[in-house]
Every structure is written in C-alpha cells, then in structure tokens.
Amino acid sequence: MQPEQLELFEITPDYRDHKKYREGIFKTKAQIKAELLELGRDRIYHVLSFGGGTQSAHLLEQHFQGLIHYDYIIFSDTGAEPQFIHEQVAWWQRRQQACGNTTPFIITHHSSMERGLEEMLMRYIHTDYQRFQMPVYCSTMDPVTGEIKAAGMMPRQCTVDFKIVPVKQAARRAVLELHGLGYRQQMPDNIGFIIDIGFSYDEIRRINTSQSPQFKYVRLAYPLVEQNETTAGSIRFLEDNRFPTRRSRCYLCPFNCDGARDIGMDWDEIIEAEPLSFLKACYFDQALRKVQRTGSKIMKSIPFLHYSRRPLDEVYAAEHERISAVHGAELNRWVSGWEAAIQKKWNPDELLIRA
Structure with missing residues (x-):
C-alpha cells in the first residue's frame, strides 16, 4: 500500500x-550493528548526514536531546543550495552551541568538483564531460514526424554523489586522523x-541498500523510517x-513544484527569495538543451528542469x-566567471557552447 493510501485510510x-x-533492503540500526559486530568491527562510529532541511534536522534535534548518539555531524555542501539553506545550517550550529553539544560538525563537499553541482553542470555544458548527475525531465522527438x-526522468544520482558519498569520505578522513592514520591508509579491521x-x-522508495558500495565497513541507516x-x-x-x-x-532542483503540486519545495520560493538563483536555473535549463542539440552528448533526450517539460523562463x-x-548583468558576470574557471581547471580546447 502506497503512503497516500495509508493516509487516506488513516492506517x-x-x-x-x-x-x-x-x-532485507531496509534494515534497522540494531540489525546493522549486529552485522558489523559479527564481522569483528566492534568500534562503531555513528554519523549523521545532515542535509540542512527538515528530516535530518529532526534527527539532529533528537541528538541534542540525547535520544540518538552521533560521533560526527556532517553537512555536504552541494554548491547549489539556496542561501536560506546555508542560513538554516548556521542556525542549527548556533542551536548546537546553545545546547552545549560538542559533537564535531563538519562541512564538506564533492572530492574532485569542489564547487559542486554548478561545477558539474558547467563542466558538462562546456567540455566533453559526459556524466550527468541530475534527475531532469526528458522528452523525445520522433525523427520522422518531429x-x-x-519521456521519463534521468536517474537521481545527485543525492548520492554530492551529499552521501562526500559524507562517507569526510567521516572516513576524520576517523583515520583520530587514529593517527593518513587518508590513503587502510581502515583498521575493528x-x-x-x-x-x-x-x-x-x-522509503529511495532506499536501495544498507551497505555502502564504496566502503565495506560503512552501513547506511534510516532512523525516521524505523x-x-x-x-x-x-x-x-x-x-x-x-x-x-x-x-x-538545490535552487535548480527539478523536484521544485508549484500550484497543486506544492510539497513545500517550489519555484515561487526561489523566485522570491533568490531571484539571481532563479536566473541561474533558467540559464542551466536553456544551456542543457542547447548542448544536447549539438549531438556531442550521450544523453539523447531533451532535458527540462520544470515538470511540465517547458522552458523554465517560459x-x-x-x-x-x-x-x-x-539581475541580468550580474548573471552574465557569473557565466563569464564560470567559463574562465572551467577553462582553467578542466582545460578544454575550446568551450563547446557560449551563452
């Protein structure tokens, strides 16, 4: 039975x-802990992947109240959160201080694309980089009739690549350092x-495993589901x-909604709170289709950030x-700055497209 049906019948x-x-796809923390202990991993570090929003904040407050133990709180900056999410993260840091909680609060980011999703998108748009890590809405064109x-959506890989994996890496670095080991050294067997x-x-549909694909000694738990x-x-x-x-x-998240589809994440909030970010989203929306039309990308579907599969600026x-x-002039300076940064870091022979 789907969650909507559960609500309908008040079950x-x-x-x-x-x-x-x-x-066995979802496991409780007790089951996960038992698995690790059976493998001889009896020194278990508990980490909160803090997203800065609502559900992970619920867990964070439970930690401050002594209901859940964490050894580390880690926020991964995707490089595309609205400023109000960064302000919310800062609010929770002040809350932590007011509670007298001293759990290490770490802020991290993607290991190779330090500027996050904006960098990934600019790299995709302006170089021959092929990996696309966002769940855009897609349309297809009949080659005969036009x-x-x-169509469907691209896979939602951004949460894993820009949130969860950086948290794992940051937790690993912190514990290796705690034990006097270097980042490239092996994690102790216990x-x-x-x-x-x-x-x-x-x-719960988003849960695919409790075992980290990257690290055999890392497990993923979902206390709110439990x-x-x-x-x-x-x-x-x-x-x-x-x-x-x-x-x-993120400010350009395709899961932003409006009207009857309102789920507390909407384009209107971005438009009103961060107008320049909205222009950036429109730029990416246009540029993705522009580079897709060049035929230089593996992605053959026509991408859109809005669920109606229409241009966002339309x-x-x-x-x-x-x-x-x-804010048009400010947007142009932002685009020019990114073009220079992409050329410097990823060194393409020439930019594939220009605004």
Missing part, C-alpha cells in the same frame, strides 16, 4: 510490513560506521518547537523578464 505505517524491509513526446540518512517513511515517521510529521515537530522548516534542495515568463531587468 499507521509500519516499516516491518514494507516490501523493502521484508526483502513530434515531441514526454572499525565500522553507521551513517544515518534523513529519509522518512514516505521516501520510527515510521513521515516528512509531514518531521515538519510538524519542527513547527511545534518553532524551529526552521525550509526544505533542503513557464515563469513575467517573473523572468522582471528579474532579468534587475
């Missing part, structure tokens, strides 16, 4: 009834990690305590015109 969700638990039809991810019960907690429940918890409730996502035409009049 309390229970992860133990879910197929992913019955098939008819354009809605050490294991349990990294908590803030997916809620209604996001608590049968929903996204709405976490938001209510934050509201009841007068904590920040902005949803964590969906919000009036807003785009108004904001461009104010």
